[in-house]
Amino acid sequence: MLFKGLQASIGRKFLGAFGDEGIRYETLDLLIRAGLGEFMKNYPELCPSFTQLVREILVELKFRLGEETTEDDERKVLNEGATPQYCGEASFRDLSPIMQSRLQELMTDLAISEGTLVFVYGTLMTGRANHDYFLKNASLMGEGRLFGFALYELGSYPGIKPKKKAMVLGELYIVDQRTLERLDRLEGNGTLYDRVDVEVLGHPSHTYMAQTYVYKGRIKADNFVPMKDQPWGKLKETDFVWYACYGSNLSRERFIK
DSSP: OHHHHHHHHTTTTTOOGGGOHHHHHHHHHHHHHTTHHHHHHHOTTSSHHHHHHHHHHHHHHHHHHTOOOOHHHHHHHHHTTOOOOOOOOOOGGGSOHHHHHHHHHHHHHTTOOOOEEEEEOSTTSTTSTTHHHHHTTSEEEEEEEEEEEEEEEOSSSEEEEEEEEEEEEEEEEEEOHHHHHHHHHHHTBTTTEEEEEEEEEOSSSOEEEEEEEEEOSOOOGGGBOOGGGTTTTOOOGGGSOOOOOOGGGGSHHHHHO
16 A cells, blocks of 8 residues: 555655646655654665655755856856756755755665766667666756767767757766766777766756766768767657558558558
8 A cells, every 4th residue: 555655755856836846845844754764774675666866866965065056157048048947946946945854864864876977969868779778877967958069970870070050969977986987988088988077957947067978089071960869779750651541551450450
């Protein structure tokens, strides 16, 4: 019964209407006062999806403690081409001191560590070839937009290069040191790619300091991937085939076969 209750509680990931994160933190605070810390330490496997969600929220919050977006940050990303839009994002500074204290205490109790924030844009993205092998257990922070870089097709994988007035769509992940070392080997850090510090616009108007891999080799301008074809690996209209059918072939079951 408790398992079903916990499973049902995470359907909206504790978010309110329109993705309101204020409700998320209020819900988490309510759970903390009900003994969430002790429950997480003693029964982490009772409902793994519940445990995973709580840890992901705390990891993301820990990153935000040092990366609160300022008005200058927002003005900068808007100047670089970002589209202003509503979001229910709540700043940690907007929470009451008591709530902040309880959240920080829970992060300490559960040994929530920061790790390294990495922006990926190719085969490491969700659903792509290398994702499950390298990032299946990493914490997804959400989609991200990297300004000042352009995406290029290199064959079975892409690469990015600095370019003014350009943008790359990708995903932000929090990875531990071991995973970062594995990513370095995959990307050929220092030889094929360089891992560099960048500013990424995240959910959906929050700027994060992250690291990403920039291609070191030469690229052809013809291999530039425009925004309409991003993120990398996205199906294009030319990837679909028109199929005319009639009679019994109009049956959905027959068509799928």
